Amino acid sequence: MNKLSQWIFGLNILCVLWFSLLIHQYDNEYFFIIQFIPIILLIVFGVVSLGIILYRVSAFNDCKSAALELQMEIKEAKIALTEKGFKFD
Amino acid sequence: MTLKYSILLPTYNEKDNLPVIVYLIHKYLEISEIKYEIIIIDDGSPDGTLEVAKQLETIYGKDKILLRPRGKKLGLGTAYIHGIKHATGDFIVIMDADLSHHPKSIPEFIKKQTEQDYDVITGSRYIGNGGVSGWDFKRKLVSCGANFISQLLLRPKVSDLTGSFRLYKKPVLEKLIETCVSKGYVFQMEMMVRARQLNYTIGEVPITFVDRVYGESKLGGSEIVQFVKALLYLFATT
Ligand SMILES: Nc1nc2c(ncn2[C@@H]2O[C@H](COP(=O)(O)OP(=O)(O)OP(=O)(O)O)[C@@H](O)[C@H]2O)c(=O)[nH]1
Ligand SMILES: [Mg+2]
Numbered sequence: 001m002n003k004l005s006q007w008i009f010g011l012n013i014l015c016v017l018w019f020s021l022l023i024h025q026y027d028n029e030y031f032f033i034i035q036f037i038p039i040i041l042l043i044v045f046g047v048v049s050l051g052i053i054l055y056r057v058s059a060f061n062d063c064k065s066a067a068l069e070l071q072m073e074i075k076e077a078k079i080a081l082t083e084k085g086f087k088f089d
Numbered sequence: 090m091t092l093k094y095s096i097l098l099p100t101y102n103e104k105d106n107l108p109v110i111v112y113l114i115h116k117y118l119e120i121s122e123i124k125y126e127i128i129i130i131d132d133g134s135p136d137g138t139l140e141v142a143k144q145l146e147t148i149y150g151k152d153k154i155l156l157r158p159r160g161k162k163l164g165l166g167t168a169y170i171h172g173i174k175h176a177t178g179d180f181i182v183i184m185d186a187d188l189s190h191h192p193k194s195i196p197e198f199i200k201k202q203t204e205q206d207y208d209v210i211t212g213s214r215y216i217g218n219g220g221v222s223g224w225d226f227k228r229k230l231v232s233c234g235a236n237f238i239s240q241l242l243l244r245p246k247v248s249d250l251t252g253s254f255r256l257y258k259k260p261v262l263e264k265l266i267e268t269c270v271s272k273g274y275v276f277q278m279e280m281m282v283r284a285r286q287l288n289y290t291i292g293e294v295p296i297t298f299v300d301r302v303y304g305e306s307k308l309g310g311s312e313i314v315q316f317v318k319a320l321l322y323l324f325a326t327t
Contacts, residue, residue, distance in 0.1 A: 003242060004325040049237065056233045061220025066297035070188060074302070077112040084148045086108060089137075 095178030099168035105303035190254040208289035212254035212296035219295030275319035
């Protein structure tokens with residue numbers, strides 16, 4: 001089963017659960033909320049996703065030392081290669 | 090018997106970067122006593138990359154530097170296929186020649202590979218002390234966002250799907266290339282998805298990605314369109 005089918009399968013199950021809630025709980029005092037479950041879930045999902053992404057952006061290492069080290073090594077390479085007879089233009 | 094590693098360097102207008110990367114590969118692999126060859130696949134760069142490569146061949150020797158140029162720019166994907174055909178190593182290392190990928194990681198890849206006899210080792214900017222350098226907030230956001238969505242949709246069990254600094258067992262890479270359908274740079278992502286599908290074992294090593302110092306960035310806006318297309322295709326088919 002490919003990923004698309006897995007998603008459709010999962011969403012279907014959620015839909016069925018929600019419908020059965022809608023049908024059986026119409027006299028429930030929380031019926032108003034039950035009606036909006038899909039939208040609530042969608043919003044929660046969006047907010048959580050955004051949170052995860054922003055967290056990862058902030059945790060993304062900025063490797064300044066790697067860039068500096070590379071600059072040094074570029075100089076080193078040029079000197080060593082020139083000694084070996086390499087001609088930079 | 091010592092194992093041999095073939096490093097593929099596709100180049101297009103990398104005359105400033107190529108000597109440095111070759112020097113660094115030599116520096117880090119020689120001290121680790123790793124047997125290697127560097128295969129340079131230049132696609133007729135107008136800036137004279139091939140002349141630079143020839144000089145390097147003279148300095149380091151024909152057994153270390155193999156020049157396998159092509160007449161014109163035929164793209165990165167076919168450059169790898171072309172390079173593999175000439176590779177004599179047991180393992181293939183794929184990396185960019187623009188110094189974004191640092192050769193010091195190669196011995197770490199090799200060490201990781203031997204730990205559990207992994208089929209594939211992939212460098213990751215997102216784990217441990219890996220990371221990027223010179224990226225602004227927007228670029229990080231796009232990268233993390235794209236990564237999050239692809240993780241969600243494809244669940245590849247690999248933290249860095251679009252990175253292209255990797256080590257493969259040669260037969261594994263040949264098999265993967267045969268299986269992959271996408272062209273262009275998105276095929277890096279497909280390779281990981283297919284590797285999972287074919288039950289290959291994948292190990293990850295943190296890498297630092299430093300933006301290119303010399304030369305122009307060759308990828309434009311069509312990159313995003315390509316990425317989305319590939320993502321949806323893999324989502325619906327794998
Ligand atoms: N042989 C060959 N090499 C290529 C071609 N296009 C790109 N390359 C090389 O492939 C590597 C990766 O390409 P880059 O242009 O660095 O792509 P990128 O890293 O996604 O983008 P920037 O670093 O921002 O430019 C570099 O070593 C390039 O020189 C091609 O058509 N043929
Ligand atoms: Mg690059």
